[in-house]
Amino acid sequence: MFESLSSKFAGAFGALRSRGKISEKDIDAAVIDIRSALLDADVALEVVEEFTQKVGDKSLALLATLQAGSNQAQAIFDVVNQELTEILGGGARRIRFAKNPPTVIMLAGLQGAGKTTLAAKLAKFYKDQGETPILIASDLQRPNAVNQLQVVGQSVGVPVFAPEPGNGVGNPVRVAQDGIKFAQSKLHSMVIVDTAGRLGVDQELMQEAIAIRDAVSPQEIFFVVDAMIGQDAVRTAKAFQDGVGFDGVVLTKLDGDARGGAALSIASLTGKPIMFASTGEKISDFDIFYPERMASRILGMGDVATLAEQAKKAFDGDSAKKLEDKFAAGEDFTLDDFLEQLEAMSKMGSMGKLLGMLPGAGAMKKQIDNFDESEITRTKAIVQSMTPLERRDLKVLNGSRRARIALGSGRKVSEVNALADKFTAAQKMMKQMRNGGGMPQGMALPPGMPGLPPAPKKAAPIQKKKSKSGNPAKRALENG
Amino acid sequence: MGLFNRLIAKVRGTSAASALDWKEIEVELLASDLGPHLVAELLEAAKKMRGEDAEAAIKEILRSKLSQRERALIAGGEQKVILVVGVNGTGKTTSVAKLAASLKSSGNSVILGAADTFRAAAVAQLQTWGERINVEVVSGKEGAEPAAVAFDSAKRASEEKCDYLIVDTAGRLHNKNDLMAELGKVKRVVEKVLPITEVLLVIDGTTGQNGLAQAKIFSEAVDVTGIIVTKLDGSARGGVALAIESALDIPIKFIGTGEGQGDFAAFEPDSYIDGLLA
Ligand SMILES: Nc1nc2c(ncn2[C@@H]2O[C@H](COP(=O)(O)OP(=O)(O)O)[C@@H](O)[C@H]2O)c(=O)[nH]1
Ligand SMILES: [Mg+2]
Numbered sequence: 001m002f003e004s005l006s007s008k009f010a011g012a013f014g015a016l017r018s019r020g021k022i023s024e025k026d027i028d029a030a031v032i033d034i035r036s037a038l039l040d041a042d043v044a045l046e047v048v049e050e051f052t053q054k055v056g057d058k059s060l061a062l063l064a065t066l067q068a069g070s071n072q073a074q075a076i077f078d079v080v081n082q083e084l085t086e087i088l089g090g091g092a093r094r095i096r097f098a099k100n101p102p103t104v105i106m107l108a109g110l111q112g113a114g115k116t117t118l119a120a121k122l123a124k125f126y127k128d129q130g131e132t133p134i135l136i137a138s139d140l141q142r143p144n145a146v147n148q149l150q151v152v153g154q155s156v157g158v159p160v161f162a163p164e165p166g167n168g169v170g171n172p173v174r175v176a177q178d179g180i181k182f183a184q185s186k187l188h189s190m191v192i193v194d195t196a197g198r199l200g201v202d203q204e205l206m207q208e209a210i211a212i213r214d215a216v217s218p219q220e221i222f223f224v225v226d227a228m229i230g231q232d233a234v235r236t237a238k239a240f241q242d243g244v245g246f247d248g249v250v251l252t253k254l255d256g257d258a259r260g261g262a263a264l265s266i267a268s269l270t271g272k273p274i275m276f277a278s279t280g281e282k283i284s285d286f287d288i289f290y291p292e293r294m295a296s297r298i299l300g301m302g303d304v305a306t307l308a309e310q311a312k313k314a315f316d317g318d319s320a321k322k323l324e325d326k327f328a329a330g331e332d333f334t335l336d337d338f339l340e341q342l343e344a345m346s347k348m349g350s351m352g353k354l355l356g357m358l359p360g361a362g363a364m365k366k367q368i369d370n371f372d373e374s375e376i377t378r379t380k381a382i383v384q385s386m387t388p389l390e391r392r393d394l395k396v397l398n399g400s401r402r403a404r405i406a407l408g409s410g411r412k413v414s415e416v417n418a419l420a421d422k423f424t425a426a427q428k429m430m431k432q433m434r435n436g437g438g439m440p441q442g443m444a445l446p447p448g449m450p451g452l453p454p455a456p457k458k459a460a461p462i463q464k465k466k467s468k469s470g471n472p473a474k475r476a477l478e479n480g
Numbered sequence: 481m482g483l484f485n486r487l488i489a490k491v492r493g494t495s496a497a498s499a500l501d502w503k504e505i506e507v508e509l510l511a512s513d514l515g516p517h518l519v520a521e522l523l524e525a526a527k528k529m530r531g532e533d534a535e536a537a538i539k540e541i542l543r544s545k546l547s548q549r550e551r552a553l554i555a556g557g558e559q560k561v562i563l564v565v566g567v568n569g570t571g572k573t574t575s576v577a578k579l580a581a582s583l584k585s586s587g588n589s590v591i592l593g594a595a596d597t598f599r600a601a602a603v604a605q606l607q608t609w610g611e612r613i614n615v616e617v618v619s620g621k622e623g624a625e626p627a628a629v630a631f632d633s634a635k636r637a638s639e640e641k642c643d644y645l646i647v648d649t650a651g652r653l654h655n656k657n658d659l660m661a662e663l664g665k666v667k668r669v670v671e672k673v674l675p676i677t678e679v680l681l682v683i684d685g686t687t688g689q690n691g692l693a694q695a696k697i698f699s700e701a702v703d704v705t706g707i708i709v710t711k712l713d714g715s716a717r718g719g720v721a722l723a724i725e726s727a728l729d730i731p732i733k734f735i736g737t738g739e740g741q742g743d744f745a746a747f748e749p750d751s752y753i754d755g756l757l758a
Binding site: 036039040041042044045046110111112113114141142143144145147148150151152155167199200201202226228229230231232233234235236239253255256257258259261262281 | 506507511512513515516567568569570571598600602604612653684686688689691711714715717719739
């Protein structure tokens with residue numbers, strides 16, 4: 001029952017890999033495994049069927065074109081991953097701003113989805129981009145939802161329009177209407193309307209949502225959905241689409257360990273883009289949506305339970321102890337240590353990104369999320385091509401040494417340069433942490449991890465500038 | 481006749497039920513959130529049945545997956561203490577209030593402990609409920625140590641000799657070890673005053689297969705004795721609860737069917753199973 005998806009996938013692709021040449025039959029078998037993995041992830045059956053059909057067909061078509069000896073299993077895995085990312089990232093775009101401000105965003109969704117918290121997160125997100133948002137308390141249903149909005153609004157320094165106490169008292173349509181007028185009079189550039197949770201089947205409340213919509217004419221209606229939702233995602237999403245309608249989707253509680261297959265179902269059945277991801281109870285736990293991360297999550301490329309175990313094994317070992325001792329003694333962190341850590345990382349398999357879910361590692365989650373497996377192998381090759389002197393002291397790396405290392409490791413000189421830069425930054429970070437604290441106790445994370453930007457200062461603010469790209473993947477790159 | 485029943489009628493008695501018909505049945509079963517493993521098992525069993533009453537047989541199989549444990553609240557001693565736990569937004573606070581109202585209406589004295597000191601306005605939410613149903617709520621300040629508030633509420637309950645103390649806790653995702661440890665602490669601290677007779681896990685009826693992980697990990701942390709499935713007034717069928725019973729043998733004790741205090745009932749296996757196949 002709790003069999004991990006990653007093992008299933010490892011099974012599917014492991015079986016493919018162990019063959020030199022893949023046959024049609026192998027693909028069929030892999031497709032069956034993919035199907036069952038997706039169902040375990042709560043993807044709706046109709047979406048699973050369509051998806052597996054497509055992946056099967058594409059793989060077969062691809063198979064014919066692949067050279068013997070090329071990595072066929074990898075190529076087919078890439079098809080699966082690409083297909084998934086494409087659906088999840090379909091229609092990716094930024095929000096539409098009103099020609100004449102305020103830009104109005106309305107939140108809608110089931111009870112307990114996380115709308116109120118999200119309202120504050122969105123307000124903060126856009127405030128940081130120079131907007132002047134105001135929150136409107138139109139959830140007059142749930143006891144003390146109005147208070148809650150006031151508290152979270154205050155915590156992000158955003159005003160809250162809340163003329164009614166709630167708890168069943170007041171007319172949410174009226175509040176929304178008055179709220180817009182108020183926002184206009186105070187020249188707010190953005191309005192975020194929190195609404196009561198409602199079921200897709202509740203006609204009366206759906207009518208109320210429609211009335212709120214018509215009163216505020218939002219540029220964006222976001223359907224807010226809990227990542228843990230099961231098969232009902234499809235019915236509910238359709239009910240909201242046919243009822244109040246929505247322009248984008250926000251996934252919440254992604255800091256849990258649910259696969260979040262609903263994301264695939266909703267994206268594929270409604271064709272609406274997934275805009276944001278909410279990843280925790282703190283206001284800063286919020287980000288734009290990254291389709292490729294969600295793809296690997298749904299595919300079960302990481303499994304928290306397994307990961308926790310493996311991470312413990314990998315990091316409980318001598319190398320972590322040694323590193324901690326060095327750290328305590330104030331010794332410099334060298335490339336040799338780095339290599340040891342990399343080895344520990346690769347022992348953990350393909351799950352580095354989920355490390356962020358381990359206690360204490362939360363602060364590094366962003367960096368860990370950007371972690372790229374294949375980079376370990378590349379980095380290892382580069383380090384292994386260095387002489388002991390070079391490993392101890394990167395400063396000796398002149399042009400000819402760099403060229404030699406590049407040749408020896410089969411990488412480009414630019415990659416050698418990038419590693420040297422990153423490592424130097426990591427070293428600096430280690431020093432800073434030693435002086436300022438911040439390294440989680442007993443959790444010697446590999447600080448020179450590839451992709452690790454220098455010194456995380458507190459929680460890095462998310463996407464300060466407006467993104468130039470409408471493609472979330474590109475935006476991610478812009479953000480480093 | 482519900483969709484599922486029509487489908488079953490289609491394949492009933494025909495050894496030649498087409499693959500397409502079975503597919504439709506699979507779709508329906510999966511749509512209930514029973515999970516692919518249970519569904520595969522059910523289908524296999526269903527396909528072996530010929531000429532009999534397939535619908536009744538499927539219901540029988542489903543029933544056999546349910547826990548045999550007692551579904552009433554555990555009797556306990558003079559004073560009963562119920563700890564209510566679960567992930568964020570599942571309906572804990574609402575369920576605490578509904579359960580309190582139901583216990584009160586059957587003549588029990590009840591006190592509530594507001595140990596969700598984390599979420600903004602959560603304490604006020606329970607207090608509002610307390611006023612509505614006329615039940616005392618013991619609370620600390622927002623941001624107070626949850627274990628301290630729980631302890632105070634246990635103290636108060638013990639002084640008052642009330643029949644039931646129900647402690648509301650903050651929502652927490654089961655994969656957060658520190659928060660799970662905090663829950664363990666709440667439990668231990670309460671038990672210094674009064675033994676906890678029941679730990680109820682609130683599962684959102686719209687939850688998918690992740691519900692299994694929730695139940696498993698919460699059980700490991702605080703020994704869950706029963707489940708409340710909420711939001712069954714919507715289009716979700718709450719099949720993961722059956723998957724939980726079958727995997728972990730934890731009985732569903734109550735269901736929530738709305739936001740009002742009366743939208744709450746003891747779990748009834750038959751109507752639940754009918755709902756799964758609706
Ligand atoms: N439709 C419906 N909504 C419910 C039910 N139980 C709780 N809710 C709603 O779900 C939301 C979250 O409930 P709350 O008790 O605050 O959840 P908590 O965070 O677990 O304490 C609120 O809007 C409740 O009114 C139920 O059985 N049906
Ligand atoms: Mg609560």
